[in-house]
Amino acid sequence: MHDVTPSRPTLEQVARRAGVSRATASRVVNGSTTVAQPIREAVHRAVAELGYVPNLAARTLVTQRTGSVALILPETPNRVFSDDQFFPGVVRGVSQELEAADRQLVLMLVGSAAAHERAERYTTGGHVDGVLFASIHGADPLPDMLARAGVPVVCSGRPLGRSRVPYVEVDQHGGVAAAVQHLLERGRRRIATIAGPQDMVAGLDRLAAFRKVLAGSGRRSVVAMGDFTRKSGETAMRQLLEDDPKLDAVFAASDLMAHGALRTLRQAGRRVPDDVAVVGFDDSGIAQYMDPPLTTVRQPIERIGQTLARQLLRLLAGERIEESVVLPTELIVRDSS
Amino acid sequence: MHDVTPSRPTLEQVARRAGVSRATASRVVNGSTTVAQPIREAVHRAVAELGYVPNLAARTLVTQRTGSVALILPETPNRVFSDDQFFPGVVRGVSQELEAADRQLVLMLVGSAAAHERAERYTTGGHVDGVLFASIHGADPLPDMLARAGVPVVCSGRPLGRSRVPYVEVDQHGGVAAAVQHLLERGRRRIATIAGPQDMVAGLDRLAAFRKVLAGSGRRSVVAMGDFTRKSGETAMRQLLEDDPKLDAVFAASDLMAHGALRTLRQAGRRVPDDVAVVGFDDSGIAQYMDPPLTTVRQPIERIGQTLARQLLRLLAGERIEESVVLPTELIVRDSS
DNA sequence: GTACGCCCTGAGAGCGCTCTCACGGATAAG
DNA sequence: CTTATCCGTGAGAGCGCTCTCAGGGCGTAC
Numbered sequence: 203m204h205d206v207t208p209s210r211p212t213l214e215q216v217a218r219r220a221g222v223s224r225a226t227a228s229r230v231v232n233g234s235t236t237v238a239q240p241i242r243e244a245v246h247r248a249v250a251e252l253g254y255v256p257n258l259a260a261r262t263l264v265t266q267r268t269g270s271v272a273l274i275l276p277e278t279p280n281r282v283f284s285d286d287q288f289f290p291g292v293v294r295g296v297s298q299e300l301e302a303a304d305r306q307l308v309l310m311l312v313g314s315a316a317a318h319e320r321a322e323r324y325t326t327g328g329h330v331d332g333v334l335f336a337s338i339h340g341a342d343p344l345p346d347m348l349a350r351a352g353v354p355v356v357c358s359g360r361p362l363g364r365s366r367v368p369y370v371e372v373d374q375h376g377g378v379a380a381a382v383q384h385l386l387e388r389g390r391r392r393i394a395t396i397a398g399p400q401d402m403v404a405g406l407d408r409l410a411a412f413r414k415v416l417a418g419s420g421r422r423s424v425v426a427m428g429d430f431t432r433k434s435g436e437t438a439m440r441q442l443l444e445d446d447p448k449l450d451a452v453f454a455a456s457d458l459m460a461h462g463a464l465r466t467l468r469q470a471g472r473r474v475p476d477d478v479a480v481v482g483f484d485d486s487g488i489a490q491y492m493d494p495p496l497t498t499v500r501q502p503i504e505r506i507g508q509t510l511a512r513q514l515l516r517l518l519a520g521e522r523i524e525e526s527v528v529l530p531t532e533l534i535v536r537d538s539s
Numbered sequence: 540m541h542d543v544t545p546s547r548p549t550l551e552q553v554a555r556r557a558g559v560s561r562a563t564a565s566r567v568v569n570g571s572t573t574v575a576q577p578i579r580e581a582v583h584r585a586v587a588e589l590g591y592v593p594n595l596a597a598r599t600l601v602t603q604r605t606g607s608v609a610l611i612l613p614e615t616p617n618r619v620f621s622d623d624q625f626f627p628g629v630v631r632g633v634s635q636e637l638e639a640a641d642r643q644l645v646l647m648l649v650g651s652a653a654a655h656e657r658a659e660r661y662t663t664g665g666h667v668d669g670v671l672f673a674s675i676h677g678a679d680p681l682p683d684m685l686a687r688a689g690v691p692v693v694c695s696g697r698p699l700g701r702s703r704v705p706y707v708e709v710d711q712h713g714g715v716a717a718a719v720q721h722l723l724e725r726g727r728r729r730i731a732t733i734a735g736p737q738d739m740v741a742g743l744d745r746l747a748a749f750r751k752v753l754a755g756s757g758r759r760s761v762v763a764m765g766d767f768t769r770k771s772g773e774t775a776m777r778q779l780l781e782d783d784p785k786l787d788a789v790f791a792a793s794d795l796m797a798h799g800a801l802r803t804l805r806q807a808g809r810r811v812p813d814d815v816a817v818v819g820f821d822d823s824g825i826a827q828y829m830d831p832p833l834t835t836v837r838q839p840i841e842r843i844g845q846t847l848a849r850q851l852l853r854l855l856a857g858e859r860i861e862e863s864v865v866l867p868t869e870l871i872v873r874d875s876s
Numbered sequence: 877g878t879a880c881g882c883c884c885t886g887a888g889a890g891c892g893c894t895c896t897c898a899c900g901g902a903t904a905a906g
Numbered sequence: 907c908t909t910a911t912c913c914g915t916g917a918g919a920g921c922g923c924t925c926t927c928a929g930g931g932c933g934t935a936c
Binding site for chain 1: 547592593594595596597599600605607626627630631634635638641643644645646647648654657660661663664665666769798799802805824825828830
Binding site: 212214225229232256257259260261262263265 | 894
């Protein structure tokens with residue numbers, strides 16, 4: 203008597219084969235300890251023989267929990283992916299942590315307005331247990347909306363606007379301060395900066411920190427705007443050289459922009475670090491392969507992802523969490539300064 | 540009479556508010572055209588007023604379709620993410636295409652053996668409608684297993700082993716041939732190569748193509764092994780210089796390895812391209828920012844992702860698809876050769 | 877005017893699972 | 907020996923949805 207069905211076996215079939223009720227089979231599958239040893243074994247055997255895999259949809263329907271978490275990456279056409287290290291790093295950290303908790307990662311790249319709306323429906327619809335946001339642009343209302351709708355949310359980077367969504371950030375100020383301090387100690391007098399986009403908190407904070415630290419030293423600061431990409435770094439550097447031909451140091455708010463700046467400096471015949479010292483921010487993979495290897499502020503990207511996930515998991519477990527977690531940054535001195 | 544419930548509204552509530560049966564409400568929500576105009580409007584209004592969002596789990600339970608697709612990235616600790624462009628590019632392409640089809644992307648990073656097994660259970664368990672594989676290492680049995688279990692699968696890169704899983708690949712041979720041909724035309728005589736890992740089809744194919752093309756030209760080939768990372772490129776280049784100090788060209792099977800090679804060459808006092816010409820493969824973002832900007836073979840990474848997704852969608856729609864799709868590669872000549 | 881057919885709507889079953897509740901049997905206490 | 911207690915198991919409801927099937931209403935044709 204073969205009861206091997208070609209389609210997916212159900213709990214009912216497992217129960218029948220093990221000679222128990224569906225309820226008991228369910229208990230065993232879900233690891234309840236109140237089931238007698240021999241019965242538990244019988245059920246496990248039946249599960250193995252039938253190749254039973256629980257139907258997640260059915261389980262979700264009754265438990266109201268999906269076992270998955272969304273990571274939303276608000277993506278402007280060429281930004282998120284040009285932060286080449288940031289994105290994979292965060293994804294990886296999140297993924298590791300979720301895996302340990304046996305949850306699935308649902309990735310949502312939100313570029314268009316349509317995608318934005320879809321993500322909203324999807325997440326408010328209870329299709330995921332919680333939502334993670336990476337690098338928010340501007341004062342995106344979504345995190346706050348979700349939080350208000352009762353969906354657990356954690357953001358990467360302090361959300362702009364007056365929302366009270368919990369977040370994970372790095373010590374931007376400390377990192378920038380270390381970088382500028384380092385340049386001052388090296389005897390640099392005219393320090394310029396290439397700032398990041400001012401609709402992102404990382405761009406904002408790094409510029410604010412730069413200004414604050416330099417103001418403290420009594421030196422004037424020349425600023426050019428970029429958007430974290432290489433191209434913008436190149437352009438901004440050109441601008442800077444025009445504004446202050448005598449500058450002897452540049453702090454770029456991202457490694458990629460520093461990379462672009464390096465190129466402009468080379469084209470302009472400036473030697474690095476002899477004529478101009480350059481410091482970046484991120485310590486992405488390319489930093490040590492630039493010419494010269496780049497001095498930069500390291501941020502623990504993968505740990506950001508891990509922390510993001512960990513905080514969300516705590517939220518899901520019903521714990522209260524602190525509104526913000528600040529991760530340390532560290533100055534990595536190489537040859538460009 | 541307020542029937543606004545604090546919890547998520549169900550279809551039942553929408554139906555009641557619109558004064559129709561649940562069946563009809565369902566029809567409207569799912570876009571059936573057989574419903575009378577005024578009723579349709581009434582239902583839509585109720586949906587809007589209540590903020591109704593269908594419960595995916597319930598729908599999945601009866602339709603047996605989840606509306607989501609898994610993208611599996613078999614990840615060795617430092618590989619996938621050091622291919623910094625490849626991973627985001629593929630994800631992005633897949634994501635775009637799935638979004639257009641209103642499907643969710645479930646990302647699975649499969650590093651450990653445990654994760655491998657989990658992914659197997661998850662995907663065979665019918666929790667996703669189909670599975671996409673990116674850059675398979677060795678002869679991973681998973682794609683084949685899934686296909687056999689009736690799960691629609693599409694791979695990126697021809698799977699090793701004798702499986703018959705449909706796949707999307709790029710014209711490796713054509714790209715390598717163009718690169719080598721270009722070097723020969725520039726008058727290079729001693730062309731070496733830094734090969735990729737030989738447990739990946741991209742590594743294998745590029746080396747095979749290199750050998751074949753050079754053999755046709757009657758020139759000898761010096762080969763060093765790498766694993767697609769910068770570090771390995773650096774090391775391999777050192778090896779190459781030792782093996783053949785008089786080499787005048789190098790073809791690296793990835794841009795990252797070319798980057799490493801560039802550094803070694805600089806340290807060894809070789810000028811590029813004057814003494815040694817260098818050509819890479821990928822045309823990742825850094826290529827044009829290397830010093831000198833790198834000549835390389837461009838592969839349409841994002842399009843790989845799109846095609847991957849598109850093929851899977853066709854499979855899901857019940858269409859038959861060709862076993863393989865080959866995407867073109869293109870030589871981008873810059874200053875390193 | 878009647879009969880037939882078609883179109884639109886509603887009733888109801890059931891997807892696979894979890895969980896509450898009740899019940900039977902064994903054990904302990906009186 | 908009886909009664910109370912407790913532990914382990916089974917019965918059954920119900921999560922929210924889709925989809926089949928039947929039926930009512932109306933138009934058309936005879």
